[in-house]
Amino acid sequence: MTTPDEAGRRVELLRADIRHHNHRYYVLDDPEIPDADYDRLVRELQALESDFPDLVTPDSPTQRVGAAPRPDFAAVRHTVPMISLDNAMSDAELADFDRKTQAALQTTDSVLYTAEPKLDGLAVSIRYERGRLMQAATRGDGATGEDVTHNVRTIQSVPLCLFGDDWPAVLEVRGEVYMTRTGFARLNDAMQRAGDKPFANPRNAAAGSLRQLDPRITASRPLAFCCYGWGDLSAPPAASQFAMLQRLAAWGIPISRELRQVAGLEACRAYFEDLGRRRDTLDYDIDGVVFKLDRLADQERLGATSHHPRWAIARKFPAQEALTLVEAVEFQVGRTGAVTPVARLQPVQVGGVTVANATLHNLDEVRRKDVRIGDTVVVRRAGDVIPEVARVVVERRPADARVVELPAQCPVCGSDVIRPEGEAVARCSGGLYCPAQRKESIRHFASRRAMDIEGLGDRLIEQLVDLDWVREPADLYRLSLEQLAGLERMGEKSAANLLAALERSKDTTLARFIFALGIREVGESTAQALAARFDGIEALMQARVTDFVCERGVKGIGRETATALHRFLSERPDLDVKGELADWLAGQGIRGLTASRAGLLAQRFTTLEALRAAELEDLYANSSRLVEGVGPVVAAHLAAFFAQPHNREAIGRLLAVGVHWPETPAAAPPKAEQPLAGKTLVITGTLSQPRDAIKDWLQRQGAKVTGSLSRNTHYLLAGESPGSKLEQARSLGVEVIDEAGLAALLGRESPSV
Ligand SMILES: NC(=O)c1ccc[n+]([C@@H]2O[C@H](COP(=O)([O-])OP(=O)(O)OC[C@H]3O[C@@H](n4cnc5c(N)ncnc54)[C@H](O)[C@@H]3O)[C@@H](O)[C@H]2O)c1
Numbered sequence: 049m050t051t052p053d054e055a056g057r058r059v060e061l062l063r064a065d066i067r068h069h070n071h072r073y074y075v076l077d078d079p080e081i082p083d084a085d086y087d088r089l090v091r092e093l094q095a096l097e098s099d100f101p102d103l104v105t106p107d108s109p110t111q112r113v114g115a116a117p118r119p120d121f122a123a124v125r126h127t128v129p130m131i132s133l134d135n136a137m138s139d140a141e142l143a144d145f146d147r148k149t150q151a152a153l154q155t156t157d158s159v160l161y162t163a164e165p166k167l168d169g170l171a172v173s174i175r176y177e178r179g180r181l182m183q184a185a186t187r188g189d190g191a192t193g194e195d196v197t198h199n200v201r202t203i204q205s206v207p208l209c210l211f212g213d214d215w216p217a218v219l220e221v222r223g224e225v226y227m228t229r230t231g232f233a234r235l236n237d238a239m240q241r242a243g244d245k246p247f248a249n250p251r252n253a254a255a256g257s258l259r260q261l262d263p264r265i266t267a268s269r270p271l272a273f274c275c276y277g278w279g280d281l282s283a284p285p286a287a288s289q290f291a292m293l294q295r296l297a298a299w300g301i302p303i304s305r306e307l308r309q310v311a312g313l314e315a316c317r318a319y320f321e322d323l324g325r326r327r328d329t330l331d332y333d334i335d336g337v338v339f340k341l342d343r344l345a346d347q348e349r350l351g352a353t354s355h356h357p358r359w360a361i362a363r364k365f366p367a368q369e370a371l372t373l374v375e376a377v378e379f380q381v382g383r384t385g386a387v388t389p390v391a392r393l394q395p396v397q398v399g400g401v402t403v404a405n406a407t408l409h410n411l412d413e414v415r416r417k418d419v420r421i422g423d424t425v426v427v428r429r430a431g432d433v434i435p436e437v438a439r440v441v442v443e444r445r446p447a448d449a450r451v452v453e454l455p456a457q458c459p460v461c462g463s464d465v466i467r468p469e470g471e472a473v474a475r476c477s478g479g480l481y482c483p484a485q486r487k488e489s490i491r492h493f494a495s496r497r498a499m500d501i502e503g504l505g506d507r508l509i510e511q512l513v514d515l516d517w518v519r520e521p522a523d524l525y526r527l528s529l530e531q532l533a534g535l536e537r538m539g540e541k542s543a544a545n546l547l548a549a550l551e552r553s554k555d556t557t558l559a560r561f562i563f564a565l566g567i568r569e570v571g572e573s574t575a576q577a578l579a580a581r582f583d584g585i586e587a588l589m590q591a592r593v594t595d596f597v598c599e600r601g602v603k604g605i606g607r608e609t610a611t612a613l614h615r616f617l618s619e620r621p622d623l624d625v626k627g628e629l630a631d632w633l634a635g636q637g638i639r640g641l642t643a644s645r646a647g648l649l650a651q652r653f654t655t656l657e658a659l660r661a662a663e664l665e666d667l668y669a670n671s672s673r674l675v676e677g678v679g680p681v682v683a684a685h686l687a688a689f690f691a692q693p694h695n696r697e698a699i700g701r702l703l704a705v706g707v708h709w710p711e712t713p714a715a716a717p718p719k720a721e722q723p724l725a726g727k728t729l730v731i732t733g734t735l736s737q738p739r740d741a742i743k744d745w746l747q748r749q750g751a752k753v754t755g756s757l758s759r760n761t762h763y764l765l766a767g768e769s770p771g772s773k774l775e776q777a778r779s780l781g782v783e784v785i786d787e788a789g790l791a792a793l794l795g796r797e798s799p800s801v
């Protein structure tokens with residue numbers, strides 16, 4: 049049992065806390081905690097005040113709405129106060145409301161209500177006099193709001209003049225200014241690109257955009273307006289809530305398309321359920337449904353408290369945001385080797401389910417949101433979307449919060465984790481060995497363009513891996529007829545066929561083999577270039593990054609700075625260094641040459657003579673490719689892949705089971721004799737043989753076969769029903785040939801494969 053003293057102390061604490069959050073929310077448009085957590089504080093205060101009525105004071109947050117208007121706006125006194133709404137958090141509370149309404153109206157009949165979404169924005173009151181927009185104000189503390197007339201005028205959907213002429217001379221419409229989700233996403237994108245702090249959610253974005261001292265800023269923000277009621281009115285033009293809103297709509301005021309009349313509790317429930325199901329498909333945030341007694345005379349009878357009308361209720365949806373603690377951050381390895389951080393959370397209810405994990409996507413995201421272990425965070429779960437950490441409550445960060453670090457080794461297989469410069473995603477480099485990537489790597493290995501193992505489909509791979517018969521590609525070649533024939537939907541015959549296909553696949557080309565290894569970003573053509581460049585798989589396995597790309601120049605120096613320096617030095621051949629080279633360089637007023645850059649150059653070149661002797665390309669960071677299609681990122685993936693002993697061993701075992709290829713790459717004639725060397729072709733239409741076969745053959749003749757046409761394409765090889773490529777080739781001036789033409793070109797009968 050709580051004593052009055054204890055209750056008194058708790059009430060004081062709660063009020064201070066709630067006032068703090070009201071200020072953040074209503075005045076600064078920057079809430080610290082999610083609404084659900086705020087609502088819990090308010091509910092606790094309400095419960096204490098109802099148990100200890102002596103503690104109720106007129107200035108308690110339960111007795112008032114909002115917060116005082118900001119002093120930098122002119123104040124607007126509301127003729128009719130703008131109050132809040134009572135909440136029903138559960139079905140029972142809604143039933144309770146319906147029962148009380150029936151009792152107050154002394155009826156047992158179904159009560160007629162209007163139903164509409166509870167938009168999540170901010171309330172404004174817009175005053176029309178003789179059909180013209182005269183003033184607009186925020187709710188403020190309910191009695192006094194902020195003058196936002198100029199800002200509201202910029203909202204497209206708010207009419208400056210009403211349609212028709214049958215409106216009352218004074219008409220105050222009330223409704224929600226909000227931002228669509230699409231508009232919000234676009235705005236936040238732009239803010240981030242400009243280096244500004246993005247808004248936490250559409251509600252704050254709407255409030256922050258409307259409450260601007262400069263209406264030009266408001267005008268640039270995607271705000272919308274939806275009317276749900278009215279204030280001061282010189283003559284009521286209708287007898288029901290529903291009819292009133294229809295009249296307002298006829299005068300050009302936007303109202304909700306979802307507005308309906310519903311009779312009785314059951315219909316209210318059905319409306320609530322239906323809208324709840326559609327909540328995520330709407331382009332605006334709603335946090336509940338508002339039910340209002342339809343007959344205005346009945347509304348009058350029920351009246352209002354200082355805080356809310358007794359004739360309306362907001363039935364709230366489960367909150368989509370909640371506060372919780374990040375207990376740990378672990379790293380998961382996906383089937384393609386992507387290493388993603390996952391936050392382990394203290395379990396919390398969000399959107400109706402318990403959430404204990406939330407994805408953090410990648411390390412950039414972790415840094416951008418600055419999530420640390422031990423942080424209090426807002427988790428968000430909208431609809432079926434995977435729960436995510438929306439933001440950190442920095443105010444609650446403990447002193448011992450730990451920064452999240454990318455693990456150096458894959459948590460599943462222990463191979464190195466690499467993250468090439470400029471890539472967001474980190475990856476396990478143990479492609480051939482990592483259990484997390486097994487199914488994917490086998491599937492790729494067996495695919496048509498790789499080892500081309502006919503009959504080894506996805507379903508079969510699943511079974512083989514799940515049975516633990518296949519852990520790496522070489523295991524495929526050790527499968528027995530008995531094993532295979534015993535599998536689901538596999539007869540003796542298909543098992544024998546598969547074994548034969550496996551046997552056939554051993555006879556391959558180096559390019560196919562390299563491609564089959566499934567190294568990140570090593571596609572077919574890169575594999576071909578590698579096969580042509582390296583003398584066998586051994587040589588490739590020994591290669592380092594510098595064998596793929598040649599890095600030159602000084603890291604940290606850009607081309608522009610280097611050019612400025614280069615010009616400076618060649619224009620002044622007899623300058624001499626005084627003092628330290630770095631200081632001297634920095635002091636020459638060379639464009640872009642900051643002290644730290646001068647330091648980097650001085651470290652590398654030590655003397656002015658050395659610097660003078662350097663070529664421009666030695667000054668700024670640049671790289672040249674030694675293999676077509678292999679830039680720094682691919683080079684990093686290649687080097688990391690072959691650096692893993694597990695991968696090298698897996699390759700060794702493949703060779704041991706008999707995978708082989710002809711000594712010279714693809715048994716092609718030496719380069720000079722290749723009749724199509726240096727020619728680029730594109731294929732279109734139906735040919736006499738499968739396109740892949742033709743493509744292989746063309747490549748063996750030295751041609752490069754690409755998928756799309758450009759001015760650099762030499763020939764378009766067109767079969768039957770060629771399609772749009774033909775047109776395109778003509779307009780680009782690319783020569784079009786058919787198979788006969790190709791044969792003629794090569795001086796032979798037909799391109800037999
Ligand atoms: N996170 C925080 O720190 C924090 C702080 C203060 C308030 N809040 C949140 O603000 C809300 C409480 O503030 P409140 O007093 O504005 O109450 P409320 O938002 O629950 O309800 C009243 C408001 O609902 C809006 N509304 C939307 N659709 C409506 C409709 N069809 N008919 C009538 N009104 C409609 C109006 O703007 C009205 O002022 C709660 O959701 C609370 O969680 C959060």
Ligand SMILES: [Zn+2]
Pocket residue numbers: 381458459460461462463476477478482483484
């Ligand atoms: Zn791994």
